[in-house]
Amino acid sequence: MRYDSEEEFLRNYDSSKFDKLSMTVDVLIFSVSDEVVSNYRKLSNKKFSVLLVKRNDYPFKDKWCLPGGFIGIDEELEDAARRVLKKETNLENIYLEQLYTFGEVDRDPRMRIVSTSYLALIDKNKLNSKVSANVSWFDISISETDKEIEIYLDNGEERIRFVVSKKLRDMTTDRYDFVTTFNDKLAFDHPKVIVSGIFRLKNKIEYTDIVFNMMPEYFTLGELQQVYEVILGKKLLAPAFRRIIADKVYKTDKVKTGGGHRPSAMYKYRAKNSHL
Amino acid sequence: MRYDSEEEFLRNYDSSKFDKLSMTVDVLIFSVSDEVVSNYRKLSNKKFSVLLVKRNDYPFKDKWCLPGGFIGIDEELEDAARRVLKKETNLENIYLEQLYTFGEVDRDPRMRIVSTSYLALIDKNKLNSKVSANVSWFDISISETDKEIEIYLDNGEERIRFVVSKKLRDMTTDRYDFVTTFNDKLAFDHPKVIVSGIFRLKNKIEYTDIVFNMMPEYFTLGELQQVYEVILGKKLLAPAFRRIIADKVYKTDKVKTGGGHRPSAMYKYRAKNSHL
DNA sequence: CTAATAGTGTCTATTAGACAGTATGTT
DNA sequence: AACATACTGTCTAATAGACACTATTAG
Numbered sequence: 001m002r003y004d005s006e007e008e009f010l011r012n013y014d015s016s017k018f019d020k021l022s023m024t025v026d027v028l029i030f031s032v033s034d035e036v037v038s039n040y041r042k043l044s045n046k047k048f049s050v051l052l053v054k055r056n057d058y059p060f061k062d063k064w065c066l067p068g069g070f071i072g073i074d075e076e077l078e079d080a081a082r083r084v085l086k087k088e089t090n091l092e093n094i095y096l097e098q099l100y101t102f103g104e105v106d107r108d109p110r111m112r113i114v115s116t117s118y119l120a121l122i123d124k125n126k127l128n129s130k131v132s133a134n135v136s137w138f139d140i141s142i143s144e145t146d147k148e149i150e151i152y153l154d155n156g157e158e159r160i161r162f163v164v165s166k167k168l169r170d171m172t173t174d175r176y177d178f179v180t181t182f183n184d185k186l187a188f189d190h191p192k193v194i195v196s197g198i199f200r201l202k203n204k205i206e207y208t209d210i211v212f213n214m215m216p217e218y219f220t221l222g223e224l225q226q227v228y229e230v231i232l233g234k235k236l237l238a239p240a241f242r243r244i245i246a247d248k249v250y251k252t253d254k255v256k257t258g259g260g261h262r263p264s265a266m267y268k269y270r271a272k273n274s275h276l
Numbered sequence: 277m278r279y280d281s282e283e284e285f286l287r288n289y290d291s292s293k294f295d296k297l298s299m300t301v302d303v304l305i306f307s308v309s310d311e312v313v314s315n316y317r318k319l320s321n322k323k324f325s326v327l328l329v330k331r332n333d334y335p336f337k338d339k340w341c342l343p344g345g346f347i348g349i350d351e352e353l354e355d356a357a358r359r360v361l362k363k364e365t366n367l368e369n370i371y372l373e374q375l376y377t378f379g380e381v382d383r384d385p386r387m388r389i390v391s392t393s394y395l396a397l398i399d400k401n402k403l404n405s406k407v408s409a410n411v412s413w414f415d416i417s418i419s420e421t422d423k424e425i426e427i428y429l430d431n432g433e434e435r436i437r438f439v440v441s442k443k444l445r446d447m448t449t450d451r452y453d454f455v456t457t458f459n460d461k462l463a464f465d466h467p468k469v470i471v472s473g474i475f476r477l478k479n480k481i482e483y484t485d486i487v488f489n490m491m492p493e494y495f496t497l498g499e500l501q502q503v504y505e506v507i508l509g510k511k512l513l514a515p516a517f518r519r520i521i522a523d524k525v526y527k528t529d530k531v532k533t534g535g536g537h538r539p540s541a542m543y544k545y546r547a548k549n550s551h552l
Numbered sequence: 553c554t555a556a557t558a559g560t561g562t563c564t565a566t567t568a569g570a571c572a573g574t575a576t577g578t579t
Numbered sequence: 580a581a582c583a584t585a586c587t588g589t590c591t592a593a594t595a596g597a598c599a600c601t602a603t604t605a606g
Binding site: 003006009010013015018019020021022023058059060061070071072073074075076077078095097098100101103104105109110111112114116170171172173174175204208209210211212213269271272273274 | 351
């Protein structure tokens with residue numbers, strides 16, 4: 001069939017000509033939290049945490065999963081992610097970036113579903129209400145070897161363990177194929193999504209100011225350093241750390257006291273092109 | 277309706293419950309080419325180029341677009357990208373990475389189509405056959421300001437110009453929303469896809485060995501430097517450049533002669549964990 | 553006073569930028 | 580011989596790592 005114009009073609013277009021499938025978004029919401037420590041002198045330990053939802057319907061009934069939802073036929077991908085974010089945390093204007101699109105044919109037992117995952121970072125202090133019953137923050141612990149990544153998630157009541165193996169994809173870049181080798185409590189391919197998000201964050205914290213999306217308005221440099229340390233999974237030296245972040249923050253009049261030690265000045269984030 | 281098991285739920289699942297849409301992949305194939313120079317003494321200039329296909333059907337009949345295709349209901353996303361790559365270049369085992377998923381509601385005039393774009397890098401010397409009539413390599417020239425990116429594509433016969441404006445997405449990272457402000461020869465939202473790919477490549481060339489996917493097996497350091505320069509859009513100093521790439525390459529016995537100047541040693545890529 | 557963190561100064565090692573200078577082909 | 584590129588040496592500037600030292604609080 002030949003058409004004489006784009007308009008004519010579109011009028012006659014049969015949209016059933018190509019395969020159709022469903023799409024979802026999954027939102028990986030990271031934050032940091034404090035672990036209270038018995039010794040009054042010691043700082044509270046920062047923990048890096050992820051928000052999970054307990055499924056109360058099939059498929060994967062009673063397993064934990066990332067907040068997510070189907071994309072409407074007239075809905076932008078990112079709008080869908082923001083809708084999910086709003087539903088689970090009641091927050092808007094949150095840092096959000098597209099992470100990766102997972103399209104394995106059998107990643108959902110119901111039918112072919114392609115899922116675009118998003119990475120969101122929030123400051124937990126902004127959460128006005130406690131999250132609802134089937135939603136919970138899990139602290140993340142990571143142990144990584146050449147071949148495997150083992151992750152523990154802990155919400156105080158329940159402990160989740162999963163293992164993902166790394167297979168180098170090519171010689172020229174440090175990309176890996178992740179394959180889940182142990183997982184009994186997470187739904188879908190969410191172990192892979194979580195690992196991808198952690199890697200993305202680890203990378204970006206080194207060359208962007210992304211970390212400040214997880215910080216409260218006022219913070220001490222010690223707290224900021226702890227957040228870097230928990231995400232990078234290693235200790236940093238304070239003088240070097242302070243040099244590096246010196247031009248990203250500015251000192252305020254506020255002071256944090258109460259620990260059994262010298263009080264600490266509180267700082268605020270200064271964006272690159274700001275004049276504060 | 278309640279189910280007693282995952283199996284029972286799946287047996288009764290109605291897959292028409294959620295909206296369905298079509299998905300495509302678009303493959304951004306980059307390579308480098310030589311521009312022959314009249315002066316026998318001078319080196320040929322390297323050009324950075326992209327493969328485009330001329331559409332001979334609606335929609336966007338007679339416009340240029342990235343190679344792409346619909347995803348089959350039982351096809352992995354990346355397999356679809358490899359299928360497209362094989363069809364247009366007859367090449368396999370090519371560097372391929374997922375770039376971004378574009379899902380604007382009206383990006384395709386036919387219906388809702390979400391497209392996952394892939395970035396592929398090839399060494400043009402591996403192309404055994406000349407590409408077919410409706411397929412062509414376009415050299416890329418970029419001029420960038422604070423607010424806009426202007427790109428010219430040239431295949432020797434036809435010149436394509438498009439302009440994309442940059443809108444900073446947030447203060448903490450250098451992410452932009454791209455909005456096409458001028459485009460009369462490219463189909464779909466492909467100006468945005470091309471710009472995203474160029475940015476990705478510019479970034480990755482700084483901290484990975486990705487560039488070697490576009491190089492022939494044997495190359496001189498001058499050629500390699502030219503490729504870096506054309507992708508980064510700036511001149512580099514030879515001594516510093518040589519220091520930086522020293523541990524990524526090794527010298528072979530081959531020598532390149534014929535220019536009106538001192539011959540150059542030819543090098544090969546050495547992967548990080550190789551022992552050559 | 554003591555334990556613990558806050559914050560600074562400085563030395564050293566490594567890396568990046570700049571540029572001068574030597575080497576060696578082709579016409 | 581002259582031009583153009585290949586390749587090296589070295590000085591300097593900037594950055595990162597290490598560690599010692601001082602400051603200040605609650606108990």
